Amino acid sequence: AQKITQTQPGMFVQEKEAVTLDCTYDTSDQSYGLFWYKQPSSGEMIFLIYQGSYDEQNATEGRYSLNFQKARKSANLVISASQLGDSAMYFCAMREGQRGNQFYFGTGTSLTVIP
């Protein structure tokens, strides 16, 4: 089974609007972390936001927030007030366990912001 599933290969959003990128995960561990990364066309992987499995509040970082629904095993990224510079690939990732292990990545969502 896939550890991370991103079902939206491509998404479009109007500039200044909000957009939600979907991510579901699969793990039997009680302790895990969920991460979102942005990869512009330049290829670098940029960390955006983190959510721990024991965190009761949804994580927020500026215009990014993570809609964490533990029972549904979903960790959707919400980008508010989209900007042209948000156009990129977005990857959801998970790391399991207390000691830290590999990061499992999804297949990504390509976001295009339309002026």
Next chain:
Amino acid sequence: GAGVSQTPSNKVTEKGKYVELRCDPISGHTALYWYRQSLGQGPEFLIYFQGTGAADDSGLPNDRFFAVRPEGSVSTLKIQRTERGDSAVYLCASSLVGPDTEAFFGQGTRLTVV
């Protein structure tokens, strides 16, 4: 520099040749990861080091791939008898230990096997 450094940034090699890809992680990061990313795909896990030892090498596709980290800092990914299917961007990342610490990625090495 303060970030993860990968060299070379681009490598073109002939089928059957041996290549080495180098990763210099952020100082103090004991965890180091190698990933491979093909066009339009997510990063595919290859190997994870905790210090000098490979804590998880389950992602290495076959015995042509090998990685070392002899002093717990710089790591080298070695590919023998390269094949055209090995062409991809090889990403290295490092992190502190702990499930809540993000990985910092290098710019990657684009390997092209002709």
